[in-house]
Amino acid sequence: MRKVRKYNLIILGLLLSSMALSQETHESISKHRIRKNSVDLTLGGSGLFISANYGRIIMVEPNYFLNASVGIGTVIMIGGVSIPHQLTFNFGKKSSFLELGLGGTFWTGKSNESGYTETISSYYLSPIVGWRKYFNNNFVFRVYANPLFYISGEQSEYAITPFIGISLGYTV
Numbered sequence: 001m002r003k004v005r006k007y008n009l010i011i012l013g014l015l016l017s018s019m020a021l022s023q024e025t026h027e028s029i030s031k032h033r034i035r036k037n038s039v040d041l042t043l044g045g046s047g048l049f050i051s052a053n054y055g056r057i058i059m060v061e062p063n064y065f066l067n068a069s070v071g072i073g074t075v076i077m078i079g080g081v082s083i084p085h086q087l088t089f090n091f092g093k094k095s096s097f098l099e100l101g102l103g104g105t106f107w108t109g110k111s112n113e114s115g116y117t118e119t120i121s122s123y124y125l126s127p128i129v130g131w132r133k134y135f136n137n138n139f140v141f142r143v144y145a146n147p148l149f150y151i152s153g154e155q156s157e158y159a160i161t162p163f164i165g166i167s168l169g170y171t172v
Helices: 001-030
Strands: 037-044 049-060 063-075 081-093 096-111 118-134 139-145 148-153 163-171
Touching: 037 063, 037 139, 049 081, 049 163, 063 096, 081 118
Parallel strands: none
Antiparallel strands: 037 049, 037 163, 049 063, 063 081, 081 096, 096 118, 118 139, 118 148, 139 163
C-alpha cells in the first residue's frame, strides 16, 4: 500500500512539474510576441513596390506561431493597385523568428502599350523565407525573400520575378 502511494506521488509530482515547465515556456514565448495584431509598411515584397498591411497571429504554440496578413499597395512606375496576402509559420523563441510561408499578390491597373488604355490584372504566388524580430517597444521588423511566380493574367516578359521585402510595423 505504501509503495503504491509512493509511486502515485512520484508520478503526480512528475506530471505537475512537466505541466509547470511547459506552461513557463509557453508564457515566456508568448510574452515576447507582445500583441496579436500588427500594422506595417512594406517596401518591395509581395506588395510589389510599397504596401500597407494588417497582420494577425491566428495560432500560438510554444515554439512557433501562425501569422496571416493582407494589405493594399501600388507600383509607383506603372500604377495600379496590388493586394498582397500571406500566411506564414514563424519558428523561434523570445523575439526573433525564422519565417516560412506562402503569399500571393493580385494586381490590377491600366495599360496603354498598344495605343489605347485597357484594364489588365494578374496574380502572382510566392513562397516566403524571412526573419521577423519583435522589439520591446512594440515595433516589428521583417526582411524576407519572395520570388513571384506568375499564375494568371496578362503574360509579361518574366514568369518568375525575384523580390525582397523590408517591413517596419507596430503591434496593436
